[in-house]
Amino acid sequence: MARLLHGRPLAERIKRETRTRAERLGARDIRPQLAIVGVGGDPAAHSYVQRLERSAADCGIQTMGGFMPRDTTEQQLNTHLERLSMDRTVNGILLLTPLPGALDEAHVIDHIAIAKDVEGMHPFNMGFLADGRPRFVPSTADAVVELLKFYDVPLEGAHAVIIGRSTVIGRPAAYLLLAEDATVSIAHRGTRALEKLTQIADIIVVGVGKPGFLTGAMVKPGATVIDAGINMTPNGLAGDVELESVASVAGALSPVPGGLGAVTAALLLRNVLTATERQTT
Incomplete structure (x- = not known):
């Protein structure tokens, strides 16, 4: 019978390290913030966001945003991502995928600031990963x-x-x-x-x-x-x-x-801390 590789022990270790880093930022009056952006959203997606928000709070990370209407146009979504990219209170942006309808995911991702692309989806970050110099990794x-x-x-x-x-x-x-x-x-x-x-x-x-x-x-x-x-x-x-x-x-x-x-969520939140540290150093 196969040995089961449970993720919880690793996730808890990563979260403890992330919490410590967040506390150091808090001592400088810096509060990391993750903006979550989805379009439409089924019950599973909403449940994922709720779990992520709880994990973020446990790590000392604030969250904002949520789901835009299912009929959101690509231009509206791009404009929203650009606003978040320019918002100095936002340190990381998570775009929930797949996107519904005719929204062009590959094009939309281009409108996330590279420094806030904590899910490593931007072509710039993908290129660094392919070159063996990862910055943010999916x-x-x-x-x-x-x-x-x-x-x-x-x-x-x-x-x-x-x-x-x-x-x-x-x-x-x-x-x-x-x-x-x-x-x-x-x-x-x-x-x-x-x-x-x-x-x-x-x-x-x-x-x-x-x-x-x-x-x-x-x-x-x-x-x-x-x-x-x-x-x-x-x-x-x-x-x-x-x-x-x-x-x-x-x-x-x-x-x-x-x-x-659990490991995936913990690593995403660790990326938010990394982004915050880079933006505030």
Whole structure:
């Protein structure tokens, strides 16, 4: 049976460090503030924001903003992000994605100030990450590598297969693992015979938004599996891993829920502190 890589212990450690840094800023009468911006928003998104706000308050970080109407135009959203970017009381901006309708996410992100892009979505920050000089890193991708390190999973020389090439998980996780001297393969919808690739992987990271996508038959015995999927199903929250079959083969597995989620939020808030320190030094 696979060892479960729970995220809570790591998240609590990161939050303690963040809280200490916030207290040092507070001694200088500086209060870090995160602006959260969403459009529309389903119940799951609202629930996520509420949890994030509670975690932020626990770390000494103020939050503001929320959800704009679903019929918000791209120009209205861009103008709002530009206002927040110029607001000296705002230290970090989180744009909740995916955006609804015809809103062009790639173009909208350009309107977030680079120094406040705490989710590392701006092309400038993506470029620094690709160049091996990360500034702000997408928090879910960062959580993948931080969780592996926390549980002492060997990365140097390991063959890591990442299923999914999104700009929030797949690609940035690949850059981070390359920086740890892992050998990285990225699989996507055009990959043929995916199971032949995953069956020789020491580490598998899956984030495609399909419950039960990765099965035990696709996993090498003893491999480490990181489930970065978040799916709402009739039975509740589920990841992209078929838990029962994968747990019987893998050596270690991050569960959903209970794996990356708490770490992702803690790393995002740590980025808010980093942004605040850079802006006030």
